[in-house]
Amino acid sequence: MSKPVSLKIERGVAIITVDHPPVNALSHDVRSGLVDAIGEARHDPLAEAIVIACAGRTFIAGADIAEFGKPPREPTTIAVIDAIEASRKPVIAAMHGTTLGGGLEVALACHFRIAGPATRLGLPEIKLGIIPGAGGTQRLPRLVGMDKAMAMILSGEPIAAVDALAVGLIDEIAEGDLVAAAAAFARRVVAENRPLQLAKERDGKIGCDRADMEKFEAAAASHLQRARGQKAPAAAVEALRGALTLPVVEALGRERALFLELVAGDQSRAMRHIFFAEREAAKVPDIAGTPPREVTRAAVIGAGTMGGGIAMCFANAGIPVTVVEATSDALKRGLGAIERNYRSTATRGGLVAPEMEARLKRIAGTTKIDAVAEADIIIEAVFEDFDVKAQVFGALDRFAKHSAVLASNTSYLDLNALAQGTARPDAVVGMHFFSPANVMRLVEVVRGGATSSSTLATAIAVSRRLGKIPAVVGVCHGFVGNRMLRVRAIEAERLLIEGALPQDVDDAATGFGFPMGPFAVSDLAGLDVSWRMRQAQGLSALIADRLCERGRFGQKTGRGFHRYEPGSRAPLADPEVEALIVEVAADLGQPRKAVLPEGIIERLLFPMINEAARILDEGIARRPGDIDVIWVHGYGFPAWRGGPMHYADSVGLERVRDRLNEFADKTGDERHRPSPLLARLAAAGKGFASLANNVTQVG
Ligand code: T1G
Numbered sequence: 001m002s003k004p005v006s007l008k009i010e011r012g013v014a015i016i017t018v019d020h021p022p023v024n025a026l027s028h029d030v031r032s033g034l035v036d037a038i039g040e041a042r043h044d045p046l047a048e049a050i051v052i053a054c055a056g057r058t059f060i061a062g063a064d065i066a067e068f069g070k071p072p073r074e075p076t077t078i079a080v081i082d083a084i085e086a087s088r089k090p091v092i093a094a095m096h097g098t099t100l101g102g103g104l105e106v107a108l109a110c111h112f113r114i115a116g117p118a119t120r121l122g123l124p125e126i127k128l129g130i131i132p133g134a135g136g137t138q139r140l141p142r143l144v145g146m147d148k149a150m151a152m153i154l155s156g157e158p159i160a161a162v163d164a165l166a167v168g169l170i171d172e173i174a175e176g177d178l179v180a181a182a183a184a185f186a187r188r189v190v191a192e193n194r195p196l197q198l199a200k201e202r203d204g205k206i207g208c209d210r211a212d213m214e215k216f217e218a219a220a221a222s223h224l225q226r227a228r229g230q231k232a233p234a235a236a237v238e239a240l241r242g243a244l245t246l247p248v249v250e251a252l253g254r255e256r257a258l259f260l261e262l263v264a265g266d267q268s269r270a271m272r273h274i275f276f277a278e279r280e281a282a283k284v285p286d287i288a289g290t291p292p293r294e295v296t297r298a299a300v301i302g303a304g305t306m307g308g309g310i311a312m313c314f315a316n317a318g319i320p321v322t323v324v325e326a327t328s329d330a331l332k333r334g335l336g337a338i339e340r341n342y343r344s345t346a347t348r349g350g351l352v353a354p355e356m357e358a359r360l361k362r363i364a365g366t367t368k369i370d371a372v373a374e375a376d377i378i379i380e381a382v383f384e385d386f387d388v389k390a391q392v393f394g395a396l397d398r399f400a401k402h403s404a405v406l407a408s409n410t411s412y413l414d415l416n417a418l419a420q421g422t423a424r425p426d427a428v429v430g431m432h433f434f435s436p437a438n439v440m441r442l443v444e445v446v447r448g449g450a451t452s453s454s455t456l457a458t459a460i461a462v463s464r465r466l467g468k469i470p471a472v473v474g475v476c477h478g479f480v481g482n483r484m485l486r487v488r489a490i491e492a493e494r495l496l497i498e499g500a501l502p503q504d505v506d507d508a509a510t511g512f513g514f515p516m517g518p519f520a521v522s523d524l525a526g527l528d529v530s531w532r533m534r535q536a537q538g539l540s541a542l543i544a545d546r547l548c549e550r551g552r553f554g555q556k557t558g559r560g561f562h563r564y565e566p567g568s569r570a571p572l573a574d575p576e577v578e579a580l581i582v583e584v585a586a587d588l589g590q591p592r593k594a595v596l597p598e599g600i601i602e603r604l605l606f607p608m609i610n611e612a613a614r615i616l617d618e619g620i621a622r623r624p625g626d627i628d629v630i631w632v633h634g635y636g637f638p639a640w641r642g643g644p645m646h647y648a649d650s651v652g653l654e655r656v657r658d659r660l661n662e663f664a665d666k667t668g669d670e671r672h673r674p675s676p677l678l679a680r681l682a683a684a685g686k687g688f689a690s691l692a693n694n695v696t697q698v699g
Contacts (some may be wrong), residue, residue: 005033006418007040012048012190013183014041023061024054026102028073030064034106035075038083038091049186050091052084052110053179058097059119060106064270065128068263077102077134078256081109081291085198094174094182095119098158105132108139111196112189114172114182115161122167125259126232128275129268129640133205133259137239138251139199144169146209146216146240153236154223168205196380200248210244229513230640231267236260266650270642274632277625277643281471282445282460284622287453292461293403299324299375301392303334306409307381309437311340313466315362316438322364322371325362331365339365339437344568370399372454377462379431381409384533389413390421400437405458407431407447412478412533415448425450429459432479433468434634436526442633443468444479471630475619481630483615484608484644489530491603492518493543494667496587499592500600502561503573508600513638518604519561520571523554542584548576606656607671609648613678616691624688649687657682 004020004027016037018024027133034052039049054060063077084091086105093107096116104121107113115121124137131137132153141149144167149539152159164170174181191392209216211365222235227233235258242251262268287356290561298314298321300307307323313319325331341542342360345351364371372378378400380392389410396406406428408418430446442461449455456472495505506517521543531548533538547560552558562571585592595603615621621630628643641647648656657674664672674682681687 003033004030005037007037009041009044009046010183011187012046013186014047014050015179015183016041016050016052017055017179018060019055019264021056023098024056024059024103025058025062025064025066025104026077027064029068030060031075031077031080031262034080035083038080038087042083042087042089047089048190049188050087051094051179051182052091052106053094053182054096056097059093059099060103061098062101062103062124063133065275068272069269070130077105080106081134083558084109085200088196090186090194090196090549092182092186092189094178095121095170096178098122100124100158101132101136102134105134105136106200108135108143109512111198112172113170114174114185115164115170115180116178116554117161117173117175119160119161119164121161121164122156123153124156124158126156126236128231128273128641129230129265129271130262131232131239131255131259132235133256133263135200135252135255137236137255138243138248140169141209141243142199142202142208143205144608145205146244147219149238149243150216150219150223150240152520153240154233171610195675200252206243209592213244215468216241216244227467227516228510231265232262235262261595267640270646271639273625273642273646274628276638277623277629278469278633280623281469281626281629282464284447284456284472287457288292290453290457292458292654293376293454294407295319295376295458295462295465297321297375298462299372299378301369301372301378301380301396302382303331303337304383305337305435306433306437307379308334308338308341309435310379310381310409310433310437311363312341312359312438313433313468315359317466318362319465320362320364320374322366324366324369324371326367328367331367335365336365343614354392369395372396372400372404375400375404377405377407377458379407379409381433384411384413386413386417389418391401393418393422393428397424405429406463407459409433410446411482414477415446416450417477419448419450426452426503427455429455430475430479431459431463432481437557440634441469442481442630443470444481444630444634445470445472446475446479447472448475469629469633471626472622473626474618476615476618476620480612480615480621483620484611484627484631486634487608487611488518488604489522489541493541495595495600495603496543496581497588497590497592498595500595501578501581502571503571504595504597505604506562506571508597509604511597512601513641515636520687523560523562523564523571524569526554526556528553542588543581544557546580546584550580552577578581603663605647609644609656610660610672610678612644612677613681613688614677616647616688617675617677624691649689651689653678653682655687 006017008015020030025681036441039048091110092112093110096119099121125132129153148167161173177209225251239255242254298319300311303323303325311321311323342356346356382388408430411432415430419428429451432444434442445459460470502519506520509517529549552559558564563574621627624645628645631637632643633640637643660672660674
């Protein structure tokens with residue numbers, strides 16, 4: 001097997017190249033290869049300078065995440081960094097692609113950094129429940145200042161090369177042949193005998209930060225407000241504080257200790273599970289190798305909240321899109337909302353004006369359905385009513401070109417029945433976006449019984465091009481996410497009748513790590529929406545129906561399960577709701593008593609996990625990890641708990657089973673009885689994770 005690291009010397013410059021697809025992760029072999037190559041270059045008299053570069057699509061994209069949780073093997077990334085910093089010859093990092101985590105930390109150890117124009121640079125460790133563990137919290141603030149470093153490390157978001165140059169993270173942007181440019185840069189450094197200063201020795205930028213610890217603490221506090229139970233943000237702040245308060249060697253040691261503690265912890269294990277599950281969720285073994293169809297133009301039917309957001313996704317990805325609406329008024333309203341959305345992003349500095357104009361230009365509007373004739377993919381995003389959607393699919397069948405993919409954004413309805421209403425059911429697929437569609441990263445890609453491999457492959461590829469995380473699911477009412485959500489909603493209502501109040505349930509959910517509780521979510525979405533659906537299906541919800549009968553539709557009416565002050569989205573307890581709940585319980589003869597937060601969490605989550613086990617048994621979802629990805633990216637399940645299935649394993653399926661039986665005995669609801677798969681796994685002392693390899697067939 002060829003070595004992942006090579007060394008060659010060209011006109012006095014040692015070029016060290018890492019070639020370890022897919023992303024040149026710092027695996028043990030790469031680390032050893034780098035330590036050896038740097039050692040060799042440092043001692044080779046023919047080399048006056050050293051360039052570290054990578055082959056393939058990116059410079060080092062971080063440590064090898066797959067190695068976490070396994071016994072650490074020497075040399076570590078720190079040994080690579082020590083080897084670089086011990087060099088008396090200038091060492092230049094030549095970066096392209098996504099230079100992330102340990103990859104950026106290796107570059108921060110170099111004397112100089114140059115990058116290709118499209119390079120993105122960042123320390124995303126926080127997204128894995130850890131912090132930079134190879135000096136990033138010490139070297140980055142010394143190069144870019146504490147404000148920028150804190151923002152980069154606590155958001156985990158990468159920055160563009162042009163910004164990196166502006167803040168002093170890199171020394172040059174190189175057009176054309178990057179390695180040649182880096183070698184030329186190295187020769188200039190040697191020729192000009194430029195001083196070699198290591199980042200860890202530069203105190204200039206953090207000098208003034210040190211003089212104003214109050215500013216540091218204030219900035220840290222505002223970041224930590226959003227941590228919601230995660231441990232890594234506080235650890236990152238502590239490590240960064242060390243850069244201002246401790247000698248660098250001590251601060252590096254503190255960073256490493258915090259890193260090792262976190263990487264061995266449950267939160268990072270859960271977030272690494274989500275990292276790999278995100279990549280698995282789009283993989284469909286039986287269509288592996290099926291090429292997606294080319295998509296250069298799109299169309300969206302419906303300019304409402306969802307249609308508008310979906311159109312923005314295409315425009316953001318550089319794909320021209322036509323929005324079709326039934327009336328010019330509705331079209332005008334929809335396009336207006338899109339423009340306002342972009343303008344407020346631009347006002348907040350999230351988009352530069354030329355890019356905003358470019359995106360707006362990619363969106364065209366019409367009331368003529370035949371305008372879809374050019375589109376390679378058409379997303380139907382009209383009102384959630386079967387007959388209305390069937391009509392749209394009838395029209396698409398007439399006007400869409402033969403090769404077009406016909407996708408529905410339905411969140412509940414029978415995709416197979418919609419497809420069978422066309423002459424080309426093989427071209428029909430579900431693409432269930434989440435609101436706001438231009439923000440939420442999840443797309444439930446629904447595979448119908450007749451959906452062709454090519455249609456499915458195209459829907460998955462388009463979702464990824466839109467920057468979304470596709471999760472492939474089969475057809476059932478509400479697919480995976482909403483089917484489980486309905487179970488949670490039923491339990492939330494039952495908790496009210498048994499003794500809890502909406503604020504108790506929501507506080508327990510936010511305490512668990514959800515951004516919002518179930519009742520605040522319902523109030524945001526509008527109680528009338530689900531009320532109409534229940535009425536259409538002949539279903540009822542005792543409390544919610546009565547709230548709706550009283551015109552309490554949630555935030556939009558200032559009153560729902562909570563009440564809202566005018567202009568405020570803060571949910572406030574409402575004695576009127578409590579009185580209504582007590583009345584309903586009395587009507588049912590149900591005694592009410594207080595429910596503890598952990599009891600509320602088990603009641604909200606265990607029945608929906610049980611439903612998820614049924615979903616796996618039915619083959620509607622392929623892997624437990626797919627369900628975790630859906631709930632983390634579609635319903636705000638805290639990633640640091642790994643999603644509902646990973647969480648269930650952390651609790652233990654025996655406990656989940658036993659609690660479910662207690663719920664069934666208490667409520668008399670047989671759907672509380674442990675589903676066959678959950679009962680089987682619990683009896684075997686296994687978890688859902690044991691299912692990871694034997695993926696079921698979906699659709
Ligand atoms: N380790 C192991 N495998 C990785 C990997 C990594 N760091 N990054 C990607 N892969 C695999 C991935 O699972 C997939 O595999 C394939 O590469 C392509 O990835 C010391 C401790 C780089 C932006 O967090 O964000 O450094 O599914 O599908 O959409 O302080 O991958 O094909 O089998 O995502 O083009 C910090 C993680 C680590 C970056 C490319 N680094 N990676 O996105 O491709 S912690 C990260 C990404 C660290 C130090 C600490 C993205 C990407 P498969 P992909 P992509």
